[in-house]
Amino acid sequence: MNYQAVALAFMAAICTSTVIDDENLIPPRRELYDNGRIFDITHRYHPDMPEFESKNGIGQFLWLPKSMKNGSIANNSEMKLPAHTGTHVDAPGHVYDHYFDAGFDVDSLDLHVLNGPALLVDVPRNSNITAEVLKSLNIPRGVKRVLFRTLNTDRRLMFQKEFDSNYVGFTVDGAKWLVENTDIKLVGIDYLSVASYDYLIPSHLVFLKDRVRKRVFYF
Numbered sequence: 001m002n003y004q005a006v007a008l009a010f011m012a013a014i015c016t017s018t019v020i021d022d023e024n025l026i027p028p029r030r031e032l033y034d035n036g037r038i039f040d041i042t043h044r045y046h047p048d049m050p051e052f053e054s055k056n057g058i059g060q061f062l063w064l065p066k067s068m069k070n071g072s073i074a075n076n077s078e079m080k081l082p083a084h085t086g087t088h089v090d091a092p093g094h095v096y097d098h099y100f101d102a103g104f105d106v107d108s109l110d111l112h113v114l115n116g117p118a119l120l121v122d123v124p125r126n127s128n129i130t131a132e133v134l135k136s137l138n139i140p141r142g143v144k145r146v147l148f149r150t151l152n153t154d155r156r157l158m159f160q161k162e163f164d165s166n167y168v169g170f171t172v173d174g175a176k177w178l179v180e181n182t183d184i185k186l187v188g189i190d191y192l193s194v195a196s197y198d199y200l201i202p203s204h205l206v207f208l209k210d211r212v213r214k215r216v217f218y219f
């Protein structure tokens with residue numbers, strides 16, 4: 001894992017060194033690649049992004065102990081933030097202590113599951129994600145990755161500093177229905193928890209039990 005990070009950093013360094021036009025220094029922040037084959041739906045980290053059960057957002061999470069403006073040979077930032085900030089994925093050990101002790105961290109997740117085509121579905125805006133709602137969505141067998149877009153997106157909850165416990169997520173019967181009746185291995189949702197607030201831990205337990213199903217967050 002670390003080795004890959006180093007290799008990527010090295011590649012990034014090579015790429016930037018080929019940018020010779022110093023007049024037009026606007027960082028590219030692309031969200032679309034290969035004519036829409038790849039979308040970057042990750043959130044940009046900033047101090048006002050929401051944190052679970054907090055009124056104040058994540059606050060300062062980035063420092064610059066080494067700065068070229070102070071005479072350092074390079075800029076070198078330091079970060080400190082909860083692992084569940086913004087767009088993230090849950091490790092199996094998140095809600096199962098024996099998985100945690102056995103080392104089921106995010107590095108134990110299968111990259112084949114985390115990468116590939118995904119289906120974006122709109123959840124009826126008047127409900128949490130229950131068994132009944134899932135049945136009505138008619139997600140075909142064989143679909144492995146689904147992003148559930150809900151009322152959270154309409155309410156722009158990921159762009160509000162103050163945590164809102166009325167967000168939409170999975171109820172326990174919804175989580176069970178998905179596990180038992182679909183081929184979905186990756187569940188994405190548009191706020192800080194896959195489980196609705198009233199079923200916080202029970203819904204997580206259903207998803208993470210077999211150590212395969214995960215979730216990510218998006219806009």
Ligand SMILES: *[C@@H]1O[C@H](CO)[C@@H](O)[C@H](O)[C@H]1NC(C)=O
Pocket residue numbers: 064065066067069070
């Ligand atoms: C470098 O300067 C900035 C302000 O320009 C300051 O915030 C930062 O702490 C300084 N870092 C060091 C290592 O002196």
Ligand SMILES: *[C@@H]1O[C@H](CO)[C@@H](O)[C@H](O)[C@H]1NC(C)=O
Pocket residue numbers: 064067068069070075
């Ligand atoms: C380098 O540090 C300066 C502050 O000294 C900062 O304004 C600039 O954004 C940093 N550049 C990078 C690439 O982090």
Ligand SMILES: *[C@@H]1O[C@H](CO)[C@@H](O)[C@H](O)[C@H]1NC(C)=O
Pocket residue numbers: 125126127128151165166167168169196197198199
């Ligand atoms: C979803 O459930 C939460 C509690 O878990 C509740 O506050 C919220 O109003 C529900 N949302 C909808 C659209 O039913």
